[in-house]
Amino acid sequence: MTSLSSTASSLADVTTSDAALRRFLHGLPGVDQVGVEQRVASLATRSIKTTAKAYALDLAIRMVDLTTLEGADTPGKVRSLGAKALRPDPTDPTCPSVAAVCVYPDMVPYAVEAVTTPGGRLHVASVATAFPSGRSSRSIKLEDTRDAVAAGADEIDMVIDRGAFLTGRYLDVFEEIVAVREACARPDGSRAHLKVIFETGELQTYDNVRRVSWLAMLAGADFIKTSTGKVQPAATLPVTLVMLEAVRDFRASTGRMVGVKPAGGIRTSKDAIRYLVVVNEVAGPDWLDPDWFRFGASSLLNDLLLQRTKMSTGRYSGPDYVTLD
Amino acid sequence: MSTPFEYAPAPESRSVVDLRPTYGLFVGGEFVDGHADPLKSVNPATEEVLAEVATADADDVDAAVRAARRAYQRTWSRMSGSERGKYLFRIARLIQERSRELAVLETLDNGKPIKEARDVDVPTAAAHFFYYAGWADKLEYAVAGGGTPQPLGVAGQVIPWNFPFLMLAWKVAPALAAGNTVVLKPAETTPLSALLFAEICQQADLPPGVVNIVTGAGATGQAVVSHADVDKVAFTGSTDVGRSIARAVAGSDKRLTLELGGKAANIVYDDAPLDEAVEGIVNGIFFNQGHVCCAGSRLLVQESVAEEVLERLRRRMGTLRLGDPLDKNTDVGAINSSAQLARIRELVEAGEAEGAERWSPPCDLPERGYWFAPTLFTGVSQAHRIAREEIFGPVLSVLTFRTPAEAVEKANNTPYGLSAGIWSDKGSRALWTAERLRAGVVWTNTFNKFDPASPFGGYKESGYGREGGRHGLEAYLKGADQ
Numbered sequence: 001m002t003s004l005s006s007t008a009s010s011l012a013d014v015t016t017s018d019a020a021l022r023r024f025l026h027g028l029p030g031v032d033q034v035g036v037e038q039r040v041a042s043l044a045t046r047s048i049k050t051t052a053k054a055y056a057l058d059l060a061i062r063m064v065d066l067t068t069l070e071g072a073d074t075p076g077k078v079r080s081l082g083a084k085a086l087r088p089d090p091t092d093p094t095c096p097s098v099a100a101v102c103v104y105p106d107m108v109p110y111a112v113e114a115v116t117t118p119g120g121r122l123h124v125a126s127v128a129t130a131f132p133s134g135r136s137s138r139s140i141k142l143e144d145t146r147d148a149v150a151a152g153a154d155e156i157d158m159v160i161d162r163g164a165f166l167t168g169r170y171l172d173v174f175e176e177i178v179a180v181r182e183a184c185a186r187p188d189g190s191r192a193h194l195k196v197i198f199e200t201g202e203l204q205t206y207d208n209v210r211r212v213s214w215l216a217m218l219a220g221a222d223f224i225k226t227s228t229g230k231v232q233p234a235a236t237l238p239v240t241l242v243m244l245e246a247v248r249d250f251r252a253s254t255g256r257m258v259g260v261k262p263a264g265g266i267r268t269s270k271d272a273i274r275y276l277v278v279v280n281e282v283a284g285p286d287w288l289d290p291d292w293f294r295f296g297a298s299s300l301l302n303d304l305l306l307q308r309t310k311m312s313t314g315r316y317s318g319p320d321y322v323t324l325d
Numbered sequence: 326m327s328t329p330f331e332y333a334p335a336p337e338s339r340s341v342v343d344l345r346p347t348y349g350l351f352v353g354g355e356f357v358d359g360h361a362d363p364l365k366s367v368n369p370a371t372e373e374v375l376a377e378v379a380t381a382d383a384d385d386v387d388a389a390v391r392a393a394r395r396a397y398q399r400t401w402s403r404m405s406g407s408e409r410g411k412y413l414f415r416i417a418r419l420i421q422e423r424s425r426e427l428a429v430l431e432t433l434d435n436g437k438p439i440k441e442a443r444d445v446d447v448p449t450a451a452a453h454f455f456y457y458a459g460w461a462d463k464l465e466y467a468v469a470g471g472g473t474p475q476p477l478g479v480a481g482q483v484i485p486w487n488f489p490f491l492m493l494a495w496k497v498a499p500a501l502a503a504g505n506t507v508v509l510k511p512a513e514t515t516p517l518s519a520l521l522f523a524e525i526c527q528q529a530d531l532p533p534g535v536v537n538i539v540t541g542a543g544a545t546g547q548a549v550v551s552h553a554d555v556d557k558v559a560f561t562g563s564t565d566v567g568r569s570i571a572r573a574v575a576g577s578d579k580r581l582t583l584e585l586g587g588k589a590a591n592i593v594y595d596d597a598p599l600d601e602a603v604e605g606i607v608n609g610i611f612f613n614q615g616h617v618c619c620a621g622s623r624l625l626v627q628e629s630v631a632e633e634v635l636e637r638l639r640r641r642m643g644t645l646r647l648g649d650p651l652d653k654n655t656d657v658g659a660i661n662s663s664a665q666l667a668r669i670r671e672l673v674e675a676g677e678a679e680g681a682e683r684w685s686p687p688c689d690l691p692e693r694g695y696w697f698a699p700t701l702f703t704g705v706s707q708a709h710r711i712a713r714e715e716i717f718g719p720v721l722s723v724l725t726f727r728t729p730a731e732a733v734e735k736a737n738n739t740p741y742g743l744s745a746g747i748w749s750d751k752g753s754r755a756l757w758t759a760e761r762l763r764a765g766v767v768w769t770n771t772f773n774k775f776d777p778a779s780p781f782g783g784y785k786e787s788g789y790g791r792e793g794g795r796h797g798l799e800a801y802l803k804g805a806d807q
Contacts, residue, residue: 030750032770035601045440047335047653055330245600276330281644285328 011254015218018171025170025215031206031242040237046277053273057308060272060300061088063290064098065125065261067298068107068325069132069229075110078103080325082114085122089305090323092312098301099290100125100155105144108151125195126153129180132199132228134159138176145183148192155193156184157296159228160212162202170215177219195223195261200239201231209239213246223259229296234264237278244283260287263296269307272300332646335653337439342430347377348516350385350540351523353392354533359385361541364513369436370650370659370694378516380541386508386548389537393479393506394554396534402476402504406462413458413502415529420451420494423525427518431490432650434517436659436695437613439651449775450494453793456777457502460798464503467798474802476504477580478556481549483570484519485562486512486661487616487717492561493519495792497536498777503801505557506535510549512562513542514662547573555579557801561618564715564741564786582790582800584618584782586715587743590736591621591772592758594729595630597748601770603637606721609746609772611645611657611699615719616665618787619744621772623712624723625732631725635703642699643686657719660695669697669718676702676711681722707738715741729754733761742784746772765791 014024048056066085068077081101089095100123103111108126115122126148130136136144145156158180164172177196184192196216200209216224224243227234240262247258260283266272272295279287287293302322310316347363349356359379366375381389401409420427427450428442437446460467468474480500484492489511500507511519519538526536539545543566550558551573560570561584574581591609593602609621626634650658660666677683681702690696697718705712705722712722726732736745745764749755759767765783768774775781780796782788790800 029597029599032598032601032750034771035598035604038771039601039604045444045653046332048332049335050333052331052333059330280328280330285330288328288330 025211067102105148125155196221225261229264235262351538381539392534410461417454457498481555489515490518583788585788591746594749602748743787
């Protein structure tokens, strides 16, 4: 049985063959569905008020990957998204910027331009690898990645081959993540950060979520991410909890910290605060940082802003008092 | 664990509860004076006196039993089942309507976290009334043998302080559904929610005398269970008191059910879903500060995963939030009384003296009130007192086993037999184990799950009789042939 006490060296051995990788992933402790959902329900009753709420709202804003992934995206749409990302609340200079904007590869140059200021710039994340289905040849996926990195993307959000995972070809999935990670390299020797999207709505079981989390971390993922936002269900609290347990246990056995990004379906401040409670109590406070936890979201930001204004003024404003994008 | 995400206090408001300075007994549908020395009910989290409560002497108990007998003969046993059911449904709805008030009062008087009173005690109590309300007009299906079963008469019921309101519901709902009337004695440290229930009975227009509540300590309870005109005695509490009640009732034609102590084994196999098992261990022993007769107070963990389970358990215990029970984020509340705190301390000292290793997470205890930090003992053997005696506090004894047969043997090696837990991803192993455990309730991959439709009760020194479900109704009925 694998455990926290597995050493880093024994982990290196598990990716030497398909059989070894399967033995390792199938040897991970199971996840009890009823138990995990009960745990989430209990954490969801935490009552976050006053100073704690103010802290959580600002932290959540700083963790947003403000996202537009539409076929109808244009440079204009991306520019206004960038402006919103920099100054989410133009009326309040104390309101923090979001973590990053997240766009399709061809929109990366416009996004970079939009989030660059004299004082520095926000991160630009690009989806890649034939997002969202991932159904393309590996060479196309790698080229897609290189293209986005060359255009200036700081972070690459790749999708795994869910078909390969579900048929048990774990080593294929592993090798593809390793290859995409290599494609994230820049000429100067640095590397774009790699987020690995599982599309947990297609993997379905919590056991699969735990296995794919370990698989991606073993392959070198910097972040593990729930969903593309194009498949229902997208992010859920129990799925995110299982992923947070995985990064916690991975750090305990290897010393390396991996980030977590739930994406899709998180729309309200209340939802976001519930996620932060789960981060705090399951992975631990070290993950309460935009470097280690992100929200992939679009409409969430405006609800966070409305709540933030309510905290400071005592009144709710309306949707017309926050900018559309 | 230090965190920048400090949860600000989120106290539930006390204003929803209208505490009176003094409370009387509830006899014949009215509040009356008691004739023994009144007692003071204390908030165990602050040691603040909440109210002065009358106590019943033998004459007061006699008056309550007479009121119950009158109500039994004149109205309640003659009423049709569907009419009785209407009253019970009404009571259930009133419990829901006044749930916040009941929850806050329970937390004030008992010390349990508001989230437990709010999410478990009060809703489950309402569920019991709803469930038995539905049985009231279907009693011919409750007892084997055919014919319409008959109520027993007056039930004398004595309940404990750990779930004051829920235990009241467990006792009162089936008794009333079956057509009995009751004289109920709540615990001396937690009488207040029962007295609020008396108000609910008034509000529901329950015929006077169907429910009578006599407050007091041991002497009052003694008077209830040994009263000559009580037909049925139901007790939940310690095995010692249960024994003395069994002696008092022996030789009479009173029916008796006892729900007594426990020292439940929570068995974790090496193929268990470990994170959820850790949640189940925490829930099993720290829920309600371990003041739970079916608490999973003995962790039996397979040696091959013992170290990993303990590592995860210690980390999880570090996130438990102990403090103001009215704070909605509190996980572990106050110990119910100084007497109980003294008993926990005594057993924990015995555990250390016998050589077990004691551990608690860093945990600031409030200065006032009765508190005990969540505690773990490792290196415990079957011979230690902390492995054999019921501590009834937030103290977990960890033992290990090597094979399923050894797990079962150790789990059963106790004079008690109330509950047990099994954690395994392998269904056949869980079933194999459950078949061999001598415990009234066995949970698999969960713990402390209660449902009104499910019977609950013990083996051996954990008592006899079942509460909940159809079985719970049988304890308040005699068949047509009896």
